[in-house]
Amino acid sequence: MTQPKIAIETRHLTRKFGDIVALDDANISVRKGEFVALMGASGSGKTTLMNILTCLDSASSGEVWLDGVNATAFNEEERREFRARHIGLVFQQFHLIPYLTALENVMLAQYYHSVPDEPSARHALELVGMGHRLEHLPNQLSGGEQQRVCIARALVNEPPLIFADEPTGNLDEENERKVLETFQHLHDEGRTIIMVTHNPVLGGCAERIIRLQHGKIVS
Numbered sequence: 602m603t604q605p606k607i608a609i610e611t612r613h614l615t616r617k618f619g620d621i622v623a624l625d626d627a628n629i630s631v632r633k634g635e636f637v638a639l640m641g642a643s644g645s646g647k648t649t650l651m652n653i654l655t656c657l658d659s660a661s662s663g664e665v666w667l668d669g670v671n672a673t674a675f676n677e678e679e680r681r682e683f684r685a686r687h688i689g690l691v692f693q694q695f696h697l698i699p700y701l702t703a704l705e706n707v708m709l710a711q712y713y714h715s716v717p718d719e720p721s722a723r724h725a726l727e728l729v730g731m732g733h734r735l736e737h738l739p740n741q742l743s744g745g746e747q748q749r750v751c752i753a754r755a756l757v758n759e760p761p762l763i764f765a766d767e768p769t770g771n772l773d774e775e776n777e778r779k780v781l782e783t784f785q786h787l788h789d790e791g792r793t794i795i796m797v798t799h800n801p802v803l804g805g806c807a808e809r810i811i812r813l814q815h816g817k818i819v820s
């Protein structure tokens with residue numbers, strides 16, 4: 602079977618919360634291997650869209666296709682299952698387990714997915730430039746290093762889609778640069794990345810910017 606070239610597609614996607622239309626007839630299409638930034642003012646619907654695309658929420662109407670699968674009518678169990686197999690998430694807050702080393706934190710993600718495999722956990726950390734900090738605890742790492750452990754954790758199970766929500770929000774400029782370089786490296790490797798950000802520097806590093814305004818895609 603040939604693999605679909607489209608990683609993400611939404612058709613007339615709408616999400617309402619009571620009277621509030623958080624997402625209004627949104628149509629987006631992201632190719633496999635694309636690096637896309639999702640930008641827009643506060644309240645424009647970025648989180649709402651991300652939550653649907655990462656199977657944390659479902660739409661009020663419209664369709665969502667992820668990695669060639671129609672995810673529109675997934676129930677909670679199916680969403681959880683799909684998320685575990687297809688989606689890697691990087692958050693602004695690191696959510697690392699403080700008493701586990703960098704390597705163990707990454708292996709824990711493997712454990713929840715299938716089985717821990719130390720060589721591939723090491724490889725994921727090497728990929729993000731953290732091969733020299735495997736045995737460090739989170740509090741022995743800089744913010745940027747912790748975020749790179751989180752990126753390794755997000756990609757260790759080889760998810761086809763990587764989502765990042767303000768991944769450098771808590772970092773200084775130097776660490777922001779290193780994390781950005783890591784995403785660019787992953788992009789060069791052909792991974793599909795969708796990044797929510799307010800930061801024009803990050804937005805400028807993406808291949809394309811999808812802009813939201815009052816729940817609508819404006820460009």
Ligand SMILES: Nc1ncnc2c1ncn2[C@@H]1O[C@H](COP(=O)(O)OP(=O)(O)OP(=O)(O)O)[C@@H](O)[C@H]1O
Binds near residue numbers: 622641645
């Ligand atoms: N659970 C909810 N219940 C009611 N209204 C909601 C809910 N979630 C979001 N909204 C509303 O939907 C709109 C879009 O919110 P959303 O969080 O998607 O914006 P955002 O672009 O991510 O904003 P920010 O950049 O501030 O995080 C806002 O008007 C918000 O108040």
